[in-house]
Amino acid sequence: MERTRMQIIRSLLAGEKSFWELIRDQDGDLSSYCQEIGQLIEEGIIEADDQKITLTEKGQEWAGRNRIKPLQDIICSRCEGKGLVLQGIFQEVLEQFRQLTKDRPPAIAEFDQGFVEPENTVARVAFMYARGDLENKNIFILGDDDLTTIAAALTQMPRRIVVAEIDERIVEFITTVVERQGWKNVQVVKYDVRNPLPEELQGQFDVFVTDPVETIPGLKLFLSRCIQALKGKSSAGYFGLTHLEASRKKWYAIQQMILDMNFVITDLVHDFHRYILEREKFVTKNYPVVEKAPVPLPVPQVNWYTSNLFRLEAVGVPQPATDKKSSLGRELYFDNESYATLP
Amino acid sequence: MERTRMQIIRSLLAGEKSFWELIRDQDGDLSSYCQEIGQLIEEGIIEADDQKITLTEKGQEWAGRNRIKPLQDIICSRCEGKGLVLQGIFQEVLEQFRQLTKDRPPAIAEFDQGFVEPENTVARVAFMYARGDLENKNIFILGDDDLTTIAAALTQMPRRIVVAEIDERIVEFITTVVERQGWKNVQVVKYDVRNPLPEELQGQFDVFVTDPVETIPGLKLFLSRCIQALKGKSSAGYFGLTHLEASRKKWYAIQQMILDMNFVITDLVHDFHRYILEREKFVTKNYPVVEKAPVPLPVPQVNWYTSNLFRLEAVGVPQPATDKKSSLGRELYFDNESYATLP
Incomplete structure (x- = not known):
């Protein structure tokens, strides 16, 4: 909390901010953030209008x-803190990606969707390239409202891509x-993560x-499901994890789950992804962050919701925690830290 | 190995390289790298002169x-892949740091020294700043041939710095x-990591x-030793770990050790540090990498030796694996993956 407090105050010292802008300048989860804002108002350290x-x-x-x-602004403005830039092949890919995806399906709450900025999707593919996880690789993508499949295919580098997605609109x-x-090397499969991974997808891929x-x-x-799709030792995986809806405890x-699955973390990049969320709905719908916010919203x-990029590498035979059918309902998407997810 | 092979070949496709330059374009450890180079020569895929x-x-x-x-060059040239730039206060700190450290003691093998480029030392401090781990914090630095103490003190931000160092030259x-x-807020202590942490340093610090x-x-x-110096939950720590002398298995x-100590990894930045090693000695002395290199050296x-930056955060009471005196000798520094360390 002490760190969150300091990050809030130094950001406000540099200039007034909206509730949403301020989120980006602190590393706490939304629950701690809301609590700290409330506390600071109570102590008379900050004040808010609408x-x-x-x-x-x-x-x-x-x-x-x-x-x-x-707050000193030291985030690199050229790469926006990602450490890599979309130049050469990847600049062309970004242009084509924008073109091909401009009529993409809007995000819907049913599947907790919310896709990242197009630059972020392409940057993720560029990151995979840098680590040697793109060229000539078999890639498995689970859930793809970000349309990583399209960005990866545009590079013409992967050997094969299979994307498994539950949402009929995105499949189409x-x-x-x-x-x-x-x-010819891209295959789209309709798939609900609660079902066991189809046998023909098991043990086939270099990267997820x-x-x-x-x-x-x-x-x-x-x-x-993802690691069950991998071939074995040295296979790699990428996923996003926010700190806004996941405490350090989580x-x-x-x-621990990653290590138990026989994977090591090789990269962890802060705020690699910024999400394009429908802005209006975040003040009109019943999100916990809206209910808990101690100030008028x-x-x-701005695109205030961010997540971090993890890269994993298998150190031995991947050990999925489950290969069974799951009966999870809404608790698949929602727990008491899910402040930006509808219950 | 397959990934190392591909990373070597795409780098050479972009242009010939020395044995040392090529190390920077691949993510394997030095043992795998040497093996792969040998294999590629045997297969007639690459060739080498002196x-x-x-x-x-x-x-x-x-x-x-x-x-x-x-190989496509996509590392951001502005921040060199670190995601942050030394501007404002941190630019001034870098200039002063260069000035104050220009007569620094040279690295010696006795303590496995080898310090990073001055920009990297200051960038590490800037990274700590961005995460809220510098201003008004009590900072413990264990081993400091990088002279992080001086960079951190120059920002005038920490509340207190204690640096514990074994090498009399660096202490002085x-x-x-x-x-x-x-x-007045910086204290230098001569300390051998094999001894228990002095009681007055235990539980005192926000950051190591x-x-x-x-x-x-x-x-x-x-x-x-480092986590025993920390106050408790939410305290943070920074350390460098190379992939060149540490396999993914290591x-x-x-x-696992980090989790067992009750810490979570919050950031892991690829090749954040580049080391200034004495260049001549790497072809004349008995380093394993010199013995194993399958090509003339x-x-x-270039500064070819790199390491990654880890940031940790305590999720509960820090649990050091030991608080006893250690009787480790040279095996403190050397194991069968230590290819750039003298046995």
């Missing part, structure tokens, strides 16, 4: 006393693009990519 | 058959700078920083 949160005079004093300076959208582009739900049972299911449980003017 | 390694005609064919393209160097600068040895017993000792053991012309 647009902005500002530091009070008392807040300025607090900062001075604790020797906190205004990707299928249409694949047919129109004449990609998924952007799983944020609950522990949900993550266990997504990662288990991160800990997830990392303006319509967000 | 300066460069090149792809043969057969190698070109292999690349074509496996649809491998010349930092002490002299501290006295000359009049830093260390660049440990790469052996499992050595890492266990370094991390145990990474796995280290990550030129004097390195």
Whole structure:
């Protein structure tokens, strides 16, 4: 909490912010963030109107006393903190990706969708390239509202891509693009993660990519299916995990799960993904973050929801936590840390 | 191995490289790298003279058959893949750091020293700043040939810094700078990591920083001392770990050790540090990498040795693996993966 408090205050020292903008300058989960904002108001350190949160005079004093300076902007503006840039082949891929996906299906809450900025989808593919996980590889993608399949196929580098997706609209959208582009090495499969992984997909792939739900049972299911699709030792995997709906305690449980599955974490990049969420609905619908927010909420003017990129590598035979059918219902998507997910 | 092979070949497709330059374009450990180079020569895919390694005609064919393209350079040139830039306060710190450290003691093999580029030391401090681990924090630094103490103190942000160091030369160097600068909040302690952590340093700090040895017993000792210095839940730690002298298998053991100590990994940045190693000695001295290299070795012309930056956060009470005196000798520094360390 102390860290969250300091990150909030130094951000406000640099200038007033909306509730949503301020989220990006702190590393706490949304529950801690809301609590800290409430606490700071109660202590008279910050104040809020229906647009902005500002530091009070008392807040300025607090900062001075604790020797906190205004937030220094040191995130690299060229790569936006990702460490890699979309140039050469990847610049072309980004342009084509924008073109091919401009009529993509909108995100729907039923499957906890919310896709990342197009640059992020292509950057994820570029990251895979840098680690040697793209060229000539068999790639398994589980859940693809980000349309990573299309970005990866556009590089013409993978040997084969299979994408497994539950949402009929996305299955159809990707299928249409694949047919129109004449990609023979891309296969689209309708698949519900609660069902066992079809036998013909088991043990076939060098790399998986998924952007799983944020609950522990949900993550266990997504990662288990993904690693069951892999060939074995040295196979790699990529997934996104937010800190906004997952406390460090939950991160800990997830990392133990990863090791238990016989994987090691090789890369973990802060806020690699920014999500394009429908902005209006975040003040009108019944999200926990809306209920818990201790200040009036303006319509967000920024993409405030972020996640971190994990890369994993198998150190031995992958050990899925389950290969059985799951009977999870809404608890697949929702737990008490899911502040930006509809119950 | 398959990944290492592909990364070597695509790098050579982009242009010939020295044995040392090529290391930077692949993610394998030095043992796998040497083996793969030997294998590729045997298969006639690459060839080497006393300066460069090149792809043969057969190698070109292999690349074509496996649809491998010349390595695309996508590492961000502005931040060199770190995601953050040294501007504002941190640019000033870098200039002062260069000035204050230009007569630093040279690295010596006795303590497996080898310090990182000055930009990397300051970038590490900037990274700590971004995560909220610098301002108003009590910081413990274990082993400091990188001189992180000086970079951190120059920001004027930490509340207190204690640096524990075994090498008399570095103790003296930092002490002299501290006295000359009049830093009242920096304390230098001569300390051998094999001894128990002095009681007055236990449970006192918000953050630790260390660049440990790469052996499992050595890492266990370094991390145990460091986390024993921390206050408790939410305290953070930073350390460097190379993939060049640590296989993924070793990474796995280290990550399990981290979880067992009650910490979670929050960030893991690829090749954050580049080391300034004495270049001549890497072809004249008895390093395993020199003995195992299957090609003639030129004097390195680049800083080829890198390590990754880990950030940890305590999810509960830190649990050091040991708080006892250790009787480790040279095996503190050396195991069968230590290819760039003198036995």
